[in-house]
Amino acid sequence: MIQSVETHATMADAQRAMAADAIFMAGGTLVMRDVNAGVTAKRIVRCTDPALSDIRLTGDGVTIGAGVTMATIVSHRDVAFLAPVARMVGGPQIRNMATVGGNLFAAHPYGDFAVALLALGARVTVAGQTGAARPLPDMLRDRSRAPLIVSVTVPRPQAPADFAFLKVSRIKPKGVSVLSIAAHLPRQGGRIRGARVAFGGMGPMPLQASAVERVLDGQSLDAATIARAAQVAAEGFDPPTDGLASAWYRREVAGVHLKRLLERMGRG
Amino acid sequence: MAKTPVVFILNGNERASFAEPGQNLLEFLRRGVGDLSPKYGCGQGTCGSCTVTIDGQTHLACLTLAESVAGRRVETAAGLATGATLHPLQDAFMESFAAQCGYCTPGMLVSAKALLDRNPSPTREDVVEAISGNICRCTGYEPIIEAVLAASKRRVRA
Numbered sequence: 001m002i003q004s005v006e007t008h009a010t011m012a013d014a015q016r017a018m019a020a021d022a023i024f025m026a027g028g029t030l031v032m033r034d035v036n037a038g039v040t041a042k043r044i045v046r047c048t049d050p051a052l053s054d055i056r057l058t059g060d061g062v063t064i065g066a067g068v069t070m071a072t073i074v075s076h077r078d079v080a081f082l083a084p085v086a087r088m089v090g091g092p093q094i095r096n097m098a099t100v101g102g103n104l105f106a107a108h109p110y111g112d113f114a115v116a117l118l119a120l121g122a123r124v125t126v127a128g129q130t131g132a133a134r135p136l137p138d139m140l141r142d143r144s145r146a147p148l149i150v151s152v153t154v155p156r157p158q159a160p161a162d163f164a165f166l167k168v169s170r171i172k173p174k175g176v177s178v179l180s181i182a183a184h185l186p187r188q189g190g191r192i193r194g195a196r197v198a199f200g201g202m203g204p205m206p207l208q209a210s211a212v213e214r215v216l217d218g219q220s221l222d223a224a225t226i227a228r229a230a231q232v233a234a235e236g237f238d239p240p241t242d243g244l245a246s247a248w249y250r251r252e253v254a255g256v257h258l259k260r261l262l263e264r265m266g267r268g
Numbered sequence: 269m270a271k272t273p274v275v276f277i278l279n280g281n282e283r284a285s286f287a288e289p290g291q292n293l294l295e296f297l298r299r300g301v302g303d304l305s306p307k308y309g310c311g312q313g314t315c316g317s318c319t320v321t322i323d324g325q326t327h328l329a330c331l332t333l334a335e336s337v338a339g340r341r342v343e344t345a346a347g348l349a350t351g352a353t354l355h356p357l358q359d360a361f362m363e364s365f366a367a368q369c370g371y372c373t374p375g376m377l378v379s380a381k382a383l384l385d386r387n388p389s390p391t392r393e394d395v396v397e398a399i400s401g402n403i404c405r406c407t408g409y410e411p412i413i414e415a416v417l418a419a420s421k422r423r424v425r426a
Contacts, residue, residue, distance in 0.1 A: 002290025003269055005335060025333065032331040033312045035290045044290060044333070071325070091401020092379065093316060096325045097332070174400045 002035055005044045011066075014047040015127035015148045024148055026067055027097040029090070030106055052101075052150070055079060062156055063125075066101025066149045070113065073100070081157055085116040085182070088167045091174045101149045104139065108201055109176035109244060114140065115200035116165050118208060119182035122154045140205045161268045162186050166261040168201075168253070170244065177201050178245045179254060181261050190220045197258075202237040202250060211235035212258065221266040229262060230255035272335045278303060279347025287334035293327075294318045296334035297344065305346035305374045309403070316402030319375035320344050326382045326401075345374035348381065357381055357419045364415035368406030375402050380416045390420055 006022075008014040018024065023041040025031040034040035052067030055078050062078050073079050073086035074095065089095055089103070089112055103113040104124070118140070123133035127148040139146045157163040165182045169175035179201030185192045195216040197209040211232040219225040233255035241247045271286035278301060285300040297303045297320070306329050309315035318329040321343045348355035357380050360366070367373040376399055383390055383398035390398070395416045396409075404412060 004289050005272070005333065028331050028333055028336075029313055029328075032292055032333065036292060036311045036330060046333075046336075090313075091316065092382075092398060093319055093326045093328045093401045094313060097327055173397065 001038060001042070002040070002044055003042045005046065007046045007048055009047070010049050011047050011052070011127035011148055011150050014045050017043075017045045018148065019043075026099040026102040027069065029094055029098045030102060030110070047148075054151075058153060060156060061153050063151050063153045064100050065151050066099060068100045070095035070098050070100075070103075073113075079154075081160055081163055082113075082116060082154070085113055085165045088165070088180075089113055100152055104136075104149060104152075105143050105146070108204070108240065109178075109242070111206060112165075112167055112177055112180045112200055115180050115198045115206040116163075116182040117152060117154060118198040118206045119165075119184045119196045120154050120157070120163065121184070121196055122152050124149050125151045125153065137208065143205065157184060158186060161265065164261055164265045166257055166264075168257055176244065179239070179250055179257065181254075181258055183261060183265065185216060185221065185265060187221075192216045192219055192221065199237065199254065202234070202239045202254060204240070207237065209233065209236075209258075221262060226259055226262045226266065230259040233258040274335050274338045276337045276339060277341045279343055291334045292330050293320070293332035293334045293337060293342075294329035297329060297342075300334075303344050303346050305344045306378075307371055307374060309371070309375075314403070315372070315375075316379065316399075317372050317375040319378045319402060321378060321382050324382070324385065326379055328401075343378070343381075345377045348377060355381070356422050357384070357416065360415040360419035360422065361412070364411045364418060366407060366411040366415035372402055372404045372406075376404065376412055380412075380419070383416070384420055384423065388420060388423060390416070392417060 021041050022043040022045050024045045052065040054065045055076055056063045070086040070089045074083050122136045124139050125133045127150055133153050163184045167180040168178045182198045184196045186194050195213045197212045198206055199209055200206050212229045215229045234251040239247045239250035269289050274287050275284045287296050306320055307317040309317035311330050313328045313331045319326050320329045323340050379399050379402050395413050
């Protein structure tokens with residue numbers, strides 16, 4: 001049972017109010033489910049700082065406030081490269097509510113946006129932090145102990161065709177993901193330099209596919225490279241078995257869907 | 269546990285009631301304020317039968333903290349008709365047999381109205397997308413899609 005709702009003006013204040021008996025609420029699409037089911041903390045902590053909804057271009061990246069909604073991502077021109085990802089999250093009502101910051105804490109089968117951010121090499125700024133933003137994988141590794149997130153800084157792909165996202169779901173147009181894949185493949189002279197590929201639904205959190213990245217780096221995106229990448233797609237992953245799919249199924253189809261995504265990127 | 273006073277605009281009229289800690293907007297509207305038009309379906313943001321608009325944007329009332337609507341404009345299906353005159357969407361839903369058991373209808377109407385408010389001449393695809401967060405287990409959706417398209421044509425003419 002919730003005993004109190006505490007609303008703070010800044011994330012630094014909200015962070016100070018956090019404790020073992022408190023849960024932070026942003027868009028509410030995850031937390032309110034637990035509140036409705038009566039299985040959550042005693043205190044809800046919120047923050048009304050309008051800066052949480054800011055989107056700012058920063059050099060060759062863009063800094064997205066943790067409170068920016070999926071609907072804003074879909075329509076804001078400075079984050080157009082992320083619009084196809086946000087469009088795949090939930091239905092219209094969920095997109096009007098769900099936030100970028102909240103998505104980083106969304107357990108499978110949710111959290112597709114975080115998969116895209118991982119592939120793009122995003123960094124997070126946490127409440128009360130001074131200094132450089134932290135790599136997203138560090139935060140994702142132990143989400144239950146992660147501090148509050150203020151913003152996410154995402155490098156913008158040099159060419160729109162360098163980044164692509166794919167979500168596999170059984171229900172169209174709105175369904176949770178069996179798995180999702182995001183790939184950022186910057187190319188120089190036709191060769192991939194610094195490939196980053198991330199999977200959702202292949203483990204307890206969004207994970208980088210380092211075996212795939214090793215296969216792709218330094219290569220051009222031709223049929224032989226794509227076939228080799230598909231072969232190692234599930235390498236190093238221990239996917240879950242749940243009501244959507246078995247671990248075996250996820251391992252079997254990971255390469256199939258990766259191949260489709262890479263072929264789409266190869267066509268440009 | 270202290271209750272929180274919440275003053276907000278419901279369907280154009282200022283309303284006030286007390287929210288319990290952690291109470292969701294759906295329960296608050298139905299039990300506290302007495303607007304029974306948003307329905308409780310799943311309580312976890314899957315079915316869309318509790319859809320309302322907050323400042324013109326569709327939200328799921330069951331996943332909205334009641335006190336977060338303080339000072340904001342909330343609209344529900346109960347605000348669609350003007351006196352005895354139905355909203356064109358409601359007329360179209362009746363004529364197209366877009367309601368069968370009727371449980372999803374208020375949420376469908378709110379999603380459809382939000383669509384027509386920002387896009388008076390939607391394509392069929394726009395309509396499908398706009399109601400993709402609302403589940404209907406009776407109609408197979410076709411009569412609903414037809415109704416929204418019919419209402420949009422009527423409104424454009426009028």
